Amino acid sequence: LSPITPPEDDEIVADSFAFAFDIDGVLIRGGRPIPEAVQAMKVLNGENDYGIKIPYIFLTNGGGKTEAERCGDLSRQLDVEISPAQFICGHTPMSEMANKYNTVLVVGGEGEKCRNVAQGYGFKDVVTPGDIIKADSATTPFRKLTPEELKNSKERDFSKVTIEAIFVFADSRDWAGDLQIIIDLAMSKGGRIGTLSETFDEGPPIYFSHNDVVWSAAHENVRLGMGALRGIVEYTFKEVTKGKTLETHAFGKPQIGTFEFATRLLKRWRKNEHGLNAPPNTVYFVGDTPESDIRGTNQFNEKAENDWYSILVKTGVYQDGTVPAYKPRVTVPTVLDAVNHGIEREM
Ligand code: G3P
Ligand code: MG
Numbered sequence: 001l002s003p004i005t006p007p008e009d010d011e012i013v014a015d016s017f018a019f020a021f022d023i024d025g026v027l028i029r030g031g032r033p034i035p036e037a038v039q040a041m042k043v044l045n046g047e048n049d050y051g052i053k054i055p056y057i058f059l060t061n062g063g064g065k066t067e068a069e070r071c072g073d074l075s076r077q078l079d080v081e082i083s084p085a086q087f088i089c090g091h092t093p094m095s096e097m098a099n100k101y102n103t104v105l106v107v108g109g110e111g112e113k114c115r116n117v118a119q120g121y122g123f124k125d126v127v128t129p130g131d132i133i134k135a136d137s138a139t140t141p142f143r144k145l146t147p148e149e150l151k152n153s154k155e156r157d158f159s160k161v162t163i164e165a166i167f168v169f170a171d172s173r174d175w176a177g178d179l180q181i182i183i184d185l186a187m188s189k190g191g192r193i194g195t196l197s198e199t200f201d202e203g204p205p206i207y208f209s210h211n212d213v214v215w216s217a218a219h220e221n222v223r224l225g226m227g228a229l230r231g232i233v234e235y236t237f238k239e240v241t242k243g244k245t246l247e248t249h250a251f252g253k254p255q256i257g258t259f260e261f262a263t264r265l266l267k268r269w270r271k272n273e274h275g276l277n278a279p280p281n282t283v284y285f286v287g288d289t290p291e292s293d294i295r296g297t298n299q300f301n302e303k304a305e306n307d308w309y310s311i312l313v314k315t316g317v318y319q320d321g322t323v324p325a326y327k328p329r330v331t332v333p334t335v336l337d338a339v340n341h342g343i344e345r346e347m
Helices: 035-044 067-078 092-097 113-121 129-135 147-152 175-186 226-240 256-274 290-303 335-346
Strands: 017-021 056-059 103-107 125-127 165-168 206-208 282-287 307-313 330-332
Touching: 017 256, 017 335, 035 067, 035 335, 056 256, 092 113, 092 165, 092 256, 103 113, 103 129, 103 175, 113 125, 129 147, 129 175, 165 175, 165 226, 175 226, 206 226, 256 290, 282 290, 282 335, 290 307, 307 335, 330 335
Parallel strands: 017 056, 017 282, 103 125, 103 165, 165 206, 282 307, 307 330
Antiparallel strands: none
């Protein structure tokens, strides 16, 4: 393949390569764009020496909003139009499980947002920790619902409800209360609230939207993420059951399934947005977290039909001067350097 397709509608598109971007620590930090990210988007959209547009998608472990809402935020932050058709967040692949379970507990995020996201995915009956606390305030001794939470939480008789699965969609806003409720269900008779199993092996499956123990936010040092809660859940279950093991599941990077999902999205995006039918030879993945971004890209590269090329940046979790736990193909200072590196390799 030549790196350039013939001009069509005045647009020259790179057809042999594409980019995929992590968000936190690469493009955004603490809700603000990393300065070089805005320029990197412009370069991808044709402001480069060759006047070519380069297809790209986003692949973040973050979440807590609908894909459309998050893309609206990103578009404003990066000063470029970003479509949900080029975006995957931690919980996006959970949408494929909407038909598998009837009643599910959805944990994490602000207010009712994650319930709305889950319903948008097609989950039929979505319970939140707020619903459970509303039904029995003794569930969480130190957590009282605010008047707004009380109003939004659903009134229901949990004696007739079976929670078939637990999905942690986004970071918990109340680790202690959410931990209590997850452990209660993990120890229950088949997901029935208020019951206690005799064997502790019949709780509902528990899915986390990713496993990042730390991530890069506004603070100069990394902050604790959902992977830390996952570890606490598994540790606590072992303690309270006197040695039973709880196996939970994680979506997101570095899971191969997430990269397969990204491959399908990139294929659709390149076809529908750019009219490209053949897969790219190389996908440059730009990330800041060796344990999820670099590990996942390198692992996926071993089985992918094309070359997934990992690029580590120094603007997030990875600290310059340390040895990354998983080795990238190249390390560069910022996302702008990553984009330029890919273009130079190709052209
Ligand atoms: O909670 C978000 C975080 O763990 C990672 O987000 O964009 O770096 O994959 P991202
Ligand atoms: Mg990141």
